Amino acid sequence: MVRAETAPRARHLRYTLWAFTVEGNNSVGALAGAARRDPSRGWQRLDVTAAARRWTAGGARGPLRLLLDCSGCLGRVRLRLGGGQAARPLLRLRLAPPPQRRRRSLDCDAASRGSCCRQTFYVSFRALGWDDWIVAPEGYYANYCRGACAPFQNYHAQVVEAARLERAACCAPVRFSALSLIYFGADANIIKRDLPEMVVEECDCP
The missing domain is CATH 2.40.10 (Thrombin, subunit H)
Structure with missing residues (x-):
């Protein structure tokens, strides 16, 4: 551009x-x-x-x-x-990322059925009608957590743990990453900003 x-x-x-x-x-x-x-x-x-x-x-x-x-x-x-x-001119390149080895329990397609896992979810800025002001990327994988946590061995242990945490264990994000966004700001200037905790990277039962 x-x-x-x-x-x-x-x-x-x-x-x-x-x-x-x-x-x-x-x-x-x-x-x-x-x-x-x-x-x-x-x-x-x-x-x-x-x-x-x-x-x-x-x-x-x-x-x-x-x-x-x-x-x-x-x-x-x-x-x-x-x-x-x-x-200044802006050159935008889309590079294919190298394959990464991940734990089998990370994504829902590799995890045991019904267990806590990360579900991939893509957000398209074009589908939202935001591509007129967002230069890059065209969208991103926000992802979310779903599934159940492994039950405690007995009811007593579950009550004690829930009281200690003041809540029951549930499948939730435990690691995030940032999203780098390039967009048109005021006066049609191009702005780059890193938005923290926009991508769910890992789920667990904290």
Whole structure:
């Protein structure tokens, strides 16, 4: 994404943004992506997926450098390539996470039937209609806990434990993680914020 500021007299100006890769000797490389102006936004989106894939396939030995050009701008469009953090170009990459080994009792699809476990639950920002102000991610796995806790060996032990905790043991989250959110703030500035305890990572019977 790049912020394009159009002069007041050129609000209806039509133009196309182009992105090219830059080689090591500063020569222009292959076309990385293009996008026609979206008049509803100051921030313009360019899809550079193909260039990013070529970069990673080559081992990502050096930085991915892109050159922006504008057809039809006629000197009346300013591309913000520097300045304050909120106005700088933003490159968003979606990477496949490496497989992780988890305890079999963590997720409900691997846990004993009916026992306390973590149920995966995906929240789609597009389905909520929030994708017009949330840049990334498109959604996230919030997850929740469900299932029963193992019963105590006898009724006396259950009463004593419940009195000590002032509540009965129940399946509940015991570990969370944060969610990194990138969104449009005031004056169409881009803001990144880490929201704590948004993802349920593990459930147990505390």
